[in-house]
Amino acid sequence: MKHLYIILFAMLFVGCGNDKHNEPTALETEEDHRDEITITQAQFESENMAFGNLAEFDFNEGIKVNGMIDVPPQxxxxxxxxxxxxxxxxxxxxxxxxxxxxxxxxxxxxxxxxxxxxxxxxxxxxxxxxxxxxxxxxxxxxxxxxxxxxxxxxxxxxxxxxxxxxxxxxxxxxxxxxxxxxxxxxxxxxxxxxxxxxxxxxxxxxxxxxxxxxxxxxxxVDTDHVHLELSVFEKDIMAVKKGQKIRFKIPEASDETFDAEVHLVGTTIDGASRRVQVHGHVDNEEDHFIVGMFVEAEIITESTKRIGLPKEAIINLEDGDYVLVFDAEDNHKIHLKKVKITTGKETEDILEILNSETLKDKQILVKGIGMLLSNSEGGHDH
CATH class of the missing domain: 2.40.50.100 (RNA polymerase II/Efflux pump adaptor protein, barrel-sandwich hybrid domain)
Structure with missing residues (x-):
């Protein structure tokens, strides 16, 4: 993959050919500005590109557990x-x-x-x-x-x-x-x-x-008050407290993520599995859950807010991670500048940006980069 990115940026930052009289392509760079990329307005629109800014996101640390949808005994x-x-x-x-x-x-x-x-x-x-x-x-x-x-x-x-x-x-x-x-x-x-x-x-x-x-x-079964019955390993149970947030999915039925909260933490350990039962209350009981459904859940033990960007905005190269920042616009062309970033914590979709001051108030290309790279690879052998 690293060789692919090297080839890609060699294409991005080198001129489009020896014939100076050729029309410019949709993606072009200048030899004397190797950190600059120029794309046409038409390409920007056709490939659904979009700019965004740094934003504050929740970065959660948690414990992965399994369990099921259940109802109270009563x-x-x-x-x-x-x-x-x-x-x-x-x-x-x-x-x-x-x-x-x-x-x-x-x-x-x-x-x-x-x-x-x-x-x-x-x-x-x-x-x-x-x-x-x-x-x-x-x-x-x-x-x-x-x-x-x-x-x-x-x-x-x-x-x-x-x-x-x-x-x-x-x-x-x-x-x-x-x-x-x-x-x-x-x-x-x-x-x-x-x-x-x-x-x-x-x-x-x-x-x-x-x-x-x-x-x-x-x-x-009265399903008006469904809850989660989760099994937590002995090694993790000391980090679980009442009131902590739970995010869970029902993998066999939906890709949607639902929210719950730790309500009760068991006080005994199962001798065979070495697990402890944790009881969670579902935030929205109006969602249609069926008792007995298998769930994959994460109990959030720590949550912090940090400055970050969507992962799709990040370009990974051999010498580091980069983003493309808006520089100027003229003659139906958009000029972008490659800026190196330092990343920290990550979630499934977000990366923390440690050198956020560099990108403060900057417009960053956050959508369409994948299409841009794909189009640039099109006519080349690897």
């Missing part, structure tokens, strides 16, 4: 049943949006009928046992009956009350109204409803499937 819900049954209705598909309280699935099982019947029987007995307990209590207080009869009535009533409350709670967990059962309405089916707003991410059943209490029927 934004995930795995739907299961407290009592097994057969699926009779599954109206939802993966990707469907659901609202809290919306019907998800319907289950059927004869055991549901038995539980309701037991509850109804216990409820009816409870009224009698309560009356008997109160009667025995009054008789005992008036010393008409024995303490033994009073205690027996109390024990029987409280035991039945506990059984009643337990069955009542079972019905409530099954989404069956105890009041309706007491009115004589008994059903062999139960419904499961969405506990949160979100989207269906898993459907593990179909109509007719038997599910037990240990089975996950559906999974719902």
């Amino acid at each position: 934004n995930k819900s795995s739907i299961s049943t407290f009592i097994g049954g057969y699926i009779t209705k599954t109206p939802l598909l993966i990707g469907d949006e659901v609202k809290k309280g919306q019907l998800l699935v319907t289950l059927q099982n004869p055991e549901y009928v038995e539980i309701q019947q037991n509850y109804l029987e216990v409820a009816e007995q409870l009224n009698y046992l309560k009356s008997e307990f109160n009667r025995q209590k009054t008789l005992f207080e008036e010393q008409i009956t024995s303490e033994k009869n009073y205690l027996k009535a109390e024990s029987t009533y409280k035991s039945n009350l506990a059984h009643y409350n337990g069955l009542r709670k079972n019905l409530q967990m099954m989404n069956i109204s105890p009041k309706r059962v007491e009115q004589g309405t008994i059903s062999s089916r139960i419904n499961l409803y969405a506990p949160i707003d979100g989207f269906v991410t898993k459907v593990n059943v179909s109509n007719g499937t038997y599910v037990s209490p240990s089975d996950i029927i559906l999974e719902i």
